[in-house]
Amino acid sequence: MSERFEIRQAQNRDEPAIRSCAENAYDQYVAAIGKKPVPMVADFRSLIASGHAYVAVDAGADVVGFIIFYQEGDHILLENVAVRSDATGRGIGKRLIEFCEAEAKQSKATSVKLYTNEKMTENLSIYPHLGYREIERRREDGFNRVFFEKPV
Numbered sequence: 160m161s162e163r164f165e166i167r168q169a170q171n172r173d174e175p176a177i178r179s180c181a182e183n184a185y186d187q188y189v190a191a192i193g194k195k196p197v198p199m200v201a202d203f204r205s206l207i208a209s210g211h212a213y214v215a216v217d218a219g220a221d222v223v224g225f226i227i228f229y230q231e232g233d234h235i236l237l238e239n240v241a242v243r244s245d246a247t248g249r250g251i252g253k254r255l256i257e258f259c260e261a262e263a264k265q266s267k268a269t270s271v272k273l274y275t276n277e278k279m280t281e282n283l284s285i286y287p288h289l290g291y292r293e294i295e296r297r298r299e300d301g302f303n304r305v306f307f308e309k310p311v
């Protein structure tokens with residue numbers, strides 16, 4: 160059975176739920192990486208204020224996931240996507256990424272770019288499955304990152 164949810168622009172009142180979702184989704188990686196991943200310490204208040212944050216909300220209006228993206232030159236940078244652990248496996252993450260890709264097409268961007276930490280091994284198979292191609296690996300800001308790109 161498919162759960163119904165909607166994607167909408169995040170509002171200031173969503174900030175605590177977005178932060179909680181990020182901490183819930185990324186906490187499992189702290190030990191492997193050796194410190195909190197960037198999405199756990201992001202300035203969600205300013206990302207919401209700048210219009211870069213969107214949330215997936217369920218029928219009860221609870222935030223079950225979120226995505227952060229913005230235009231950067233000729234592409235969209237998908238900076239963060241997360242789904243609460245109790246809501247995984249329902250297609251929410253995929254729908255959030257599809258939403259980002261649709262927005263990229265509408266804005267005339269040529270591609271969507273993203274990166275993940277090399278320790279987040281499931282992402283290394285999920286993104287190629289969604290049509291993203293690995294383009295680079297490098298150490299950046301103290302993290303070993305894997306960069307992906309998908310033409311839109």
